[in-house]
Amino acid sequence: MFQAISSKGVLRSTLIALSWVPVLLTINNNVVHIAQIRGTSMQPTLNPQTETLATDWVLLWKLGAKNSINLSRNDVILFKAPTNPGKVYCKRVKGLPFDTIETKFPYPKPQVNLPRGHIWVEGDNFFHSVDSNTFGPISSGLVVGKVVSIVWPPSRWGSDLELSTGRDCITKRAVVE
Amino acid sequence: MAPPTTIRSRDQALAPLDTLDAKTHCQLKELVQWECQFEGADYACFPFKRLFERCIAAPGKTPTNYEVTNTDTNN
Amino acid sequence: MAVGALPIWSKTFSYAIRSLCLLHIIHMYVYEFTETRGESMLPTLSATNDYVHVLKNFQNGKGLKMGDCIVALKPTDSNHRICKRITGMPGDLVLVDPSTIVNHIGDVLVDKERFSTYIKVPEGHVWVTGDNLSHSLDSRTYNALPMGLIMGKIVAANNFDKPFWDSSRHNIWGFKWIKNTFVDANTESD
Numbered sequence: 139m140f141q142a143i144s145s146k147g148v149l150r151s152t153l154i155a156l157s158w159v160p161v162l163l164t165i166n167n168n169v170v171h172i173a174q175i176r177g178t179s180m181q182p183t184l185n186p187q188t189e190t191l192a193t194d195w196v197l198l199w200k201l202g203a204k205n206s207i208n209l210s211r212n213d214v215i216l217f218k219a220p221t222n223p224g225k226v227y228c229k230r231v232k233g234l235p236f237d238t239i240e241t242k243f244p245y246p247k248p249q250v251n252l253p254r255g256h257i258w259v260e261g262d263n264f265f266h267s268v269d270s271n272t273f274g275p276i277s278s279g280l281v282v283g284k285v286v287s288i289v290w291p292p293s294r295w296g297s298d299l300e301l302s303t304g305r306d307c308i309t310k311r312a313v314v315e
Numbered sequence: 316m317a318p319p320t321t322i323r324s325r326d327q328a329l330a331p332l333d334t335l336d337a338k339t340h341c342q343l344k345e346l347v348q349w350e351c352q353f354e355g356a357d358y359a360c361f362p363f364k365r366l367f368e369r370c371i372a373a374p375g376k377t378p379t380n381y382e383v384t385n386t387d388t389n390n
Numbered sequence: 391m392a393v394g395a396l397p398i399w400s401k402t403f404s405y406a407i408r409s410l411c412l413l414h415i416i417h418m419y420v421y422e423f424t425e426t427r428g429e430s431m432l433p434t435l436s437a438t439n440d441y442v443h444v445l446k447n448f449q450n451g452k453g454l455k456m457g458d459c460i461v462a463l464k465p466t467d468s469n470h471r472i473c474k475r476i477t478g479m480p481g482d483l484v485l486v487d488p489s490t491i492v493n494h495i496g497d498v499l500v501d502k503e504r505f506s507t508y509i510k511v512p513e514g515h516v517w518v519t520g521d522n523l524s525h526s527l528d529s530r531t532y533n534a535l536p537m538g539l540i541m542g543k544i545v546a547a548n549n550f551d552k553p554f555w556d557s558s559r560h561n562i563w564g565f566k567w568i569k570n571t572f573v574d575a576n577t578e579s580d
Contacts, residue, residue, distance in 0.1 A: 160411040167418065204468040218538030220318065221514035223450035246319045253532075255466035273318045279468035280538045318512050320533065328483040328508035343575040346457055346477060350490055351432045351522045360433045363489060363523055365477065366575060367456075380456060380482040385505050389490075 171198040179261030183301045195290035198283035206278035212303050214285040220273045233258030236312035245271045262304045341370040430520030439551045444542040451537030457572025459544040478517025487530045489523035544568045
C-alpha cells in the first residue's frame with residue numbers, strides 16, 4: 139500500500155518536472171543561453187589561451203538580437219554561418235545597416251554600402267578569420283545572440299569584451315535620423 | 316545579401332552541359348510559375364514555364380540544375 | 391507538493407506559462423499555422439486571408455528540394471516573413487530574371503540579355519522567387535537567400551474566405567495541398 143502511493147508520487151513529480159521543460163527551452167531559445175566559443179578568430183578577446191585547450195563559455199542574450207536596431211557596433215555576436223546554416227560563428231559587429239565599409243582581401247570591391255537589415259562582421263584576430271570579407275554583409279536575421287559576459291572559466295570572469303576591437307573599417311557611418 | 320557572386324553569360328553557365336551526355340546524365344524538368352495582373356475585380360494569371368536540365372555528373376553525386384529557359388520556351 | 395498550498399491565481403498562472411511555452415516550442419520545432427498576405431505567391435496562395443500549414447523540421451533548409459514552398463525571414467527586415475518557392479539549390483545555375491518585362495504603358499519589351507544573365511547559387515543558399523513573377527520581391531532583387539533564414543516548408547493552405555464546407559470540392563475552408571512544382575518536363579508541348 140505505502141509503496142504504491144510513493145511510486146504514484148514519483149510519477150507525479152516527474153510529470154510536473156517535465157511540464158517545466160518547455161519553459162526552460164523557451165527561455166533558452168529566446169532570452170538567455172550559455173554557449174561555448176571554439177576557434178581562435180576572436181583572439182585576444184575570447185579564447186586567448188593558445189597553448190591549452192581551455193575554451194571560453196559565454197552568456198548569450200537572445201531577446202531581440204535578430205533585429206539590427208538592437209545591435210551596436212563592436213557588439214560580439216553569434217550567428218548562423220551564411221554558407222552553412224548548421225554552423226554558428228562568433229564575430230564582432232563592425233558595421234550597421236547603411237554604413238560604408240572599407241573592405242579587405244578577399245572581398246572583390248574596396249568599399250561596400252551595407253543594405254537595409256544587414257550588418258558587417260569581422261573577427262578580432264582578423265588575420266585568422268573567415269568573416270564578412272569572405273561572405274559579404276549578413277542579414278541580421280541570422281544572428282543568434284549577443285555575448286554579454288564570460289561565465290567560464292572563473293579566471294576569466296569580468297574580462298573586457300572590448301579588449302581589442304579588431305580593425306577600424308568604417309569610412310562613413312549611417313546618419314541616424 | 317549573399318556572398319559576392321559573379322554574373323555569368325549563357326555560354327559560361329551552360330558550358331558543363333557540353334561535357335555531359337544529356338541522355339545518360341541529364342533529365343529535362345519544368346517548373347511553372349506565373350505572371351499575374353490585376354484586372355478590375357480579379358487576377359489574371361498566365362503561366363510562365365521554366366526549363367531545367369537536371370544532371371548528375373557521377374553516380375552518387377548531388378544533381379545540379381542548369382536552367383535552359385530561352386526566348387521560345389513560353390511562345 | 392507545495393503547489394497545492396499556493397493561491398489559486400498563482401497556480402493558474404503557472405499552468406498558463408507552461409502551456410504557452412509548450413505551444414511556442416511546438417511552433418518553433420514541429421508545426422505552425424500562420425497567415426500569409428500579398429500578391430507574390432499568386433495563384434498558389436491568394437493575396438488575402440490565406441493561412442498556411444508549415445512544417446518546422448525543414449528549418450535551416452534541411453531536407454528541402456528544388457520546387458518546394460518555404461517560409462523564411464525577410465533578409466532585409468527580420469521582423470517580416472516571406473513565402474516563396476525554391477527555384478535554385480546550392481550549386482545550380484539559374485537565370486537571374488527570365489520573366490517578361492512590361493513597361494509602364496503595357497508594352498512587352500524584348501530583351502535577349504535576360505536569357506543570358508546567369509548566377510551560380512552559393513553554398514548554403516537557395517534561390518527563391520514568388521510564383522507570381524510580376525509582383526514579387528525575391529532573389530531577383532536581394533540575391534540568394536541564406537538557408538539559416540528558412541523557418542519551414544509550406545505543405546498546405548486554407549482560405550477563410552471560402553465556405554466551411556465546399557461540397558463540390560469536398561474540402562474545408564478551401565483546403566489544398568501545396569505541392570512541389572518541379573516536375574518532369576512535358577515533352578509533347580512546344
